[in-house]
Amino acid sequence: MSRRGADVAPTATRVRTPYAVAARRLLRDTLFDATRDELRLRSWADITMADIARLGGVSRQTLYKEFGSRDEFAQAFVIREGERFLEAVEHAVREHFRDPSTALTAAFDVFLTTAAEDPFVRLLLSDDGTAGMLPLVTTQGKPVVEWASERLTNIIRSGWPQSQLDDVQLLAECLVRLAISYVTLPKGSTSTTAAAVLKLLGPYIERAIVSV
Amino acid sequence: MSRRGADVAPTATRVRTPYAVAARRLLRDTLFDATRDELRLRSWADITMADIARLGGVSRQTLYKEFGSRDEFAQAFVIREGERFLEAVEHAVREHFRDPSTALTAAFDVFLTTAAEDPFVRLLLSDDGTAGMLPLVTTQGKPVVEWASERLTNIIRSGWPQSQLDDVQLLAECLVRLAISYVTLPKGSTSTTAAAVLKLLGPYIERAIVSV
DNA sequence: CACATTTGTCACTTTAGTTGACAAATCAAG
DNA sequence: CTTGATTTGTCAACTAAAGTGACAAATGTG
Numbered sequence: 001m002s003r004r005g006a007d008v009a010p011t012a013t014r015v016r017t018p019y020a021v022a023a024r025r026l027l028r029d030t031l032f033d034a035t036r037d038e039l040r041l042r043s044w045a046d047i048t049m050a051d052i053a054r055l056g057g058v059s060r061q062t063l064y065k066e067f068g069s070r071d072e073f074a075q076a077f078v079i080r081e082g083e084r085f086l087e088a089v090e091h092a093v094r095e096h097f098r099d100p101s102t103a104l105t106a107a108f109d110v111f112l113t114t115a116a117e118d119p120f121v122r123l124l125l126s127d128d129g130t131a132g133m134l135p136l137v138t139t140q141g142k143p144v145v146e147w148a149s150e151r152l153t154n155i156i157r158s159g160w161p162q163s164q165l166d167d168v169q170l171l172a173e174c175l176v177r178l179a180i181s182y183v184t185l186p187k188g189s190t191s192t193t194a195a196a197v198l199k200l201l202g203p204y205i206e207r208a209i210v211s212v
Numbered sequence: 213m214s215r216r217g218a219d220v221a222p223t224a225t226r227v228r229t230p231y232a233v234a235a236r237r238l239l240r241d242t243l244f245d246a247t248r249d250e251l252r253l254r255s256w257a258d259i260t261m262a263d264i265a266r267l268g269g270v271s272r273q274t275l276y277k278e279f280g281s282r283d284e285f286a287q288a289f290v291i292r293e294g295e296r297f298l299e300a301v302e303h304a305v306r307e308h309f310r311d312p313s314t315a316l317t318a319a320f321d322v323f324l325t326t327a328a329e330d331p332f333v334r335l336l337l338s339d340d341g342t343a344g345m346l347p348l349v350t351t352q353g354k355p356v357v358e359w360a361s362e363r364l365t366n367i368i369r370s371g372w373p374q375s376q377l378d379d380v381q382l383l384a385e386c387l388v389r390l391a392i393s394y395v396t397l398p399k400g401s402t403s404t405t406a407a408a409v410l411k412l413l414g415p416y417i418e419r420a421i422v423s424v
Numbered sequence: 425c426a427c428a429t430t431t432g433t434c435a436c437t438t439t440a441g442t443t444g445a446c447a448a449a450t451c452a453a454g
Numbered sequence: 455c456t457t458g459a460t461t462t463g464t465c466a467a468c469t470a471a472a473g474t475g476a477c478a479a480a481t482g483t484g
Binding site: 031 | 233238242267270295
C-alpha cells in the first residue's frame with residue numbers, strides 16, 4: 001500500500017467526512033448550541049463573547065478566530081437557525097415539484113407555521129427593539145437574505161431546471177423578503193397569507209417558470 | 213460578569229459537553245466508523261493501521277497516539293460495538309427492575325437477539341479463525357469481559373442497590389461470559405437459552421439479590 | 425464626566441496533529 | 455530457510471490549532 005496518488009481502489013468508496021472537517025463543524029455547533037440555550041435565559045445583548053466561549057468550553061480567542069466578530073457570529077447563528085426552516089421549505093417544495101403554484105403555497109405556509117412555533121423565533125419577536133437580534137433579519141439582514149435567497153434559488157432550480165436563472169433569483173429573493181416580513185409582522189392565518197402571496201406572484205410564476 | 217470562581221448563577225445549568233471532549237470522541241468515532249465500514253469489504257487482517265488512518269482522514273501517528281497499538285485499537289473497537297448490546301440490555305433490565313428473574317431472562321434474550329441480528333457480530337462469527345477479530349472476545353477477551361462485567365454490574369446495582377457488590381460482580385461476570393459463549397456458539401432459540409440460564413442462576417439470584 | 429465592562433487584537437505558550445524516517449517484527453515467495 | 459516487501463511501532467522535527475494574558479479602543483452606565 002504505497003502512498004502515491006490514487007490509492008488502493010476506488011471501490012464505490014462512500015465519501016467519508018474527514019475528521020478535520022467534522023471537528024470544525026463540531027466547534028461551530030458547540031458554540032451555536034451554547035448560545036441558543038443561553039438565549040432562553042438572557043437576551044443577546046446580555047451575552048458576551050466571553051460567555052459564549054466559556055459555555056462552549058473554548059477560549060475567547062478561538063471564538064474570534066472562527067467568527068471574526070460579534071456581529072459575524074450573530075449572522076452565522078441566525079443563518080444556522082434559519083437552516084431548519086429552509087429544510088422544511090425544501091421538503092414542502094419537493095412534494096409538489098410538478099405544480100409550482102401549489103409548491104409555493106405549501107412552502108410558504110410551512111415556513112410560516114414552522115417559524116411561528118419555533119422557540120428561537122418567538123424569542124426574536126418578543127424582542128423590545130434594540131436589545132436583541134431582530135436587526136439581524138431586518139436592517140442588518142443582508143447576509144441572511146442573501147444566504148436564504150441563494151438556498152431557495154437552488155431548491156427551485158433543482159425542481160424546475162428549465163427556468164431562467166435570473167427569473168428564479170428574483171422570485172427567490174422576493175419570497176425570502178416577504179417570508180421574513182410576514183414572520184416578523186404576521187397578518188391573518190398562515191394559509192391566508194400563503195394564498196395571498198400566491199395570488200400576487202402566480203402570474204409571474206406562470207410566465208417565468210411554467211411556460212418556458 | 214466578572215470571571216472569578218463560581219460564575220453567574222448555577223441556574224440548573226445543564227452540563228454542556230465542552231468542545232475538547234466532544235472533539236476527542238469525534239476522533240475516535242470517525243476512526244471506528246471507518247473501520248466498521250471497511251470491515252464489510254475486507255477482513256480485519258487485511259486492514260492496516262495506515263488504512264484506518266487514511267479512511268478517517270487523519271495521520272497514522274494520531275491514530276497511534278489515541279490508541280497505543282493495533283491490538284488496543286481492536287479492543288476499543290469491539291467494546292464500542294458491544295456498547296450497543298449493553299444499551300439494549302440496560303433497557304430490558306430497567307423494564308423489569310422489580311423482578312430480577314424476569315429481568316435476567318428478558319435481558320439475556322434481548323442480548324442474544326440483538327447480537328444475532330447485528331452485521332458486525334455476523335461478520336465476527338463468519339470468521340474462519342486466525343484472520344479476524346474473534347480472538348478479541350475469546351482468548352484475548354479479557355478487556356472486553358472486564359468492561360462488559362463492570363458495565364453490567366452498574367446496571368444491576370442501579371436497579372437493586374441493596375445487593376452485595378461482590379455478589380453482583382460475580383453474577384455479572386458469569387452472565388457476560390455465558391452471553392459471549394452463547395453468541396459465538398448458539399444452541400436452540402434465544403428464549404430457550406435465556407430460560408436455561410435463568411434456571412441455572414435463579415437460585416443464586418434468589419439468595420444474593422432478592423432476599424437481602 | 426468618570427468608571428467599569430466588553431470588544432477586538434496582539435505576541436507568546438502550549439497542545440494536537442502531520443511528516444518523514446527508521447529498526448524490528450511479520451509475512452509471502454522462491 | 456532465506457530473501458524481499460510490508461507493516462508495526464516509535465522517534466524527532468515541523469506545522470497548525472487552541473489557550474493565555476495583556477492591552478487600547480469602543481461602549482455603556484451611574
